[in-house]
């Protein structure tokens with residue numbers, strides 16, 4: 291946080307927001323402060339005063355971010371200097387005191403080589419991801435919260451040839467990539483009059499008109515999955531994104547659930563997703579450990595009319611072990 295005006299916040303809070311290992315700072319009224327990041331969610335001792343002082347901090351920051359936060363408008367979502375996004379909500383909507391959720395969007399971009407060096411994947415796995423990019427396969431990166439999906443996606447984008455244009459759409463602009471031609475669109479919530487909302491579905495439609503070579507969805511989390519699947523099935527190959535799922539095998543159910551938000555029934559999602567997506571790369575963070583690892587790569591397809599993510603490769607300490615769906619993936623990507 292070196293550029294521009296300083297955040298109107300106490301030094302101890304600033305120090306947390308400037309810590310490179312911190313992605314989120316969550317202030318729960320006067321009761322507690324939690325941080326999330328490379329070590330996972332943990333409580334920290336940070337004294338911000340009583341509920342009234344926390345409320346003053348929230349309103350001051352909302353104003354600094356060009357928003358409004360008061361009794362008539364008890365929630366705000368603003369961008370603050372230094373790449374910090376703040377969501378704040380006041381009592382009585384938050385009955386136990388003002389709730390402040392800071393998201394630090396400034397983040398270091400890793401190359402895939404750096405992730406290999408950090409133990410996130412063996413070199414053979416990086417080669418496989420590179421092959422997915424070269425084959426212009428559409429794929430998703432799955433994992434739990436904090437598993438390193440966004441970080442991996444940003445690194446993967448660095449492999450895209452510099453002659454191609456990438457359009458990224460995100461709920462909150464998080465992805466920073468070394469790619470020289472990557473443009474970003476960020477969703478916007480409604481203003482105090484309830485106007486001007488511009489969600490991921492709207493962004494997906496805009497992205498299609500921006501001459502993308504590859505469309506990237508930071509995280510598929512809602513009805514925009516319909517636009518994404520449509521785009522991928524109408525010639526936008528080489529796209530990728532992340533999706534929240536506890537295992538690769540859970541991705542079909544997650545896609546079905548997201549599709550239902552967009553009014554798509556199970557069979558429609560199955561047919562569209564199987565046609566659109568080649569693979570899922572699953573990342574995992576071992577409990578209590580900082581290291582993130584790619585666990586497996588699954589091939590997406592239909593089995594007796596049902597959408598499945600079948601194991602194509604499992605990452606073992608000894609290297610990559612091919613699974614039953616390897617041939618399926620290889621054929622689809624033109625490697626066999």
Ligand SMILES: Nc1ncnc2c1ncn2[C@@H]1O[C@H](COP(=O)(O)OP(=O)(O)O)[C@@H](O)[C@H]1O
Nearest residue numbers: 313327328410434435436437438439440441582
């Ligand atoms: N491969 C990795 N090795 C070490 N730390 C990582 C790795 N990937 C992510 N992190 C750290 O973990 C935190 C969460 O990463 P992020 O990519 O935002 O996860 P997700 O998108 O799955 O929620 C960040 O602090 C990030 O710097």
Ligand SMILES: [Mg+2]
Nearest residue numbers: 439440509532
């Ligand atoms: Mg993420």
